[in-house]
Amino acid sequence: MKDQFKSGFIAIIGRPNVGKSTFMNQMIGQKIAIMSDKAQTTRNRIQGVLTTDDAQLVFIDTPGIHKPKHRLGDFMVKVAEDTLNEVDAVLFMINAKQGYGRGDQYILDRLQQVKRPVFLVINKIDLVHPDELLPLMDLYKDKYHFQEIFPISALQGDHLTHLLGEVKKHIPEGPQYYPEDHVTDHPERFIISELIREKVLELTREEVPHSIAAVIENIEERQSNAVFIQATIVTERKTQKGIVIGKQGAMLKNIGQNARRDIEALLGSKVYLELWVKVRKDWRNKESQLHEFGFRSDEY
Numbered sequence: 001m002k003d004q005f006k007s008g009f010i011a012i013i014g015r016p017n018v019g020k021s022t023f024m025n026q027m028i029g030q031k032i033a034i035m036s037d038k039a040q041t042t043r044n045r046i047q048g049v050l051t052t053d054d055a056q057l058v059f060i061d062t063p064g065i066h067k068p069k070h071r072l073g074d075f076m077v078k079v080a081e082d083t084l085n086e087v088d089a090v091l092f093m094i095n096a097k098q099g100y101g102r103g104d105q106y107i108l109d110r111l112q113q114v115k116r117p118v119f120l121v122i123n124k125i126d127l128v129h130p131d132e133l134l135p136l137m138d139l140y141k142d143k144y145h146f147q148e149i150f151p152i153s154a155l156q157g158d159h160l161t162h163l164l165g166e167v168k169k170h171i172p173e174g175p176q177y178y179p180e181d182h183v184t185d186h187p188e189r190f191i192i193s194e195l196i197r198e199k200v201l202e203l204t205r206e207e208v209p210h211s212i213a214a215v216i217e218n219i220e221e222r223q224s225n226a227v228f229i230q231a232t233i234v235t236e237r238k239t240q241k242g243i244v245i246g247k248q249g250a251m252l253k254n255i256g257q258n259a260r261r262d263i264e265a266l267l268g269s270k271v272y273l274e275l276w277v278k279v280r281k282d283w284r285n286k287e288s289q290l291h292e293f294g295f296r297s298d299e300y
Helices: 020-028 071-083 102-111 130-143 160-168 188-207 238-245 247-267 287-292
Strands: 006-014 046-051 055-061 089-095 118-123 148-151 213-221 227-235 271-279
Touching (some): 020 089, 130 148, 188 238
16 A cells, blocks of 8 residues: 655754755755855745655745844744744754854754754764764754754755655655645745845855845746846945945846846746846834835734
8 A cells, every 4th residue: 555645844943054045955956045155044934845756845944043133133033933833843954064052052942842853954064074973963962852863965965865764754644735846835036036135145255244135126028938027136335235236337247147047047938137226224124124025024
């Protein structure tokens, strides 16, 4: 007799920059969460859907849990913490290179209230010597009773198949919530804005912090299946606007070219991308603007 179909929701939590988005993209086999070596890249919960012959797993990539510095930070932490009580399993991800830190203890304290299976995922093992892993595993075993511990490299795809198989065992029987070809619950408009934001973070490096947003103003499909997209990059200060535009518009052009490539891969169509840059002073602390950019004020 064929095994029953399983379906469930799995939260990915951890400190900023431990590799949650890279892990999500590897699992889904498509880029739906943006990646950056800057902390706190993810701002909303991003759900990635993996459908196999016997299961459908919905991975929820949460914002990194950190000490908030503004209202946007408050929103991000609340999103991550609320997720813990809504899922069937939790993957607590740490960075093998960074080891244990105060931020990890902050999360471990909150996990004490979780009544679902919690797995420890030690990511970026390609950056450390194998001899460093056992002491790290023993340290975490003493701090929490994990269902299982998985050392992995999300970037290289190492040991993800084993992790997937073990997590499946703890997911309940259930229906297929999404069509087989569905990879995320977010609309394309959201993913496009995130891809643009990723390129700003990637190309401006340390010059522009996380005080930017990308807002899609218009998307329309025209002749020959070409997609025309108009978007605004929002900064908090004029100096940041100047950096994003660059000398004679060179940086903005570079951002547009790089983003367009990823958007074309996402949509499978020719894309024409038009970008503007605007200043919205201190937008991360203004509820009306957080709401406008997709961070709902009624979720605080």
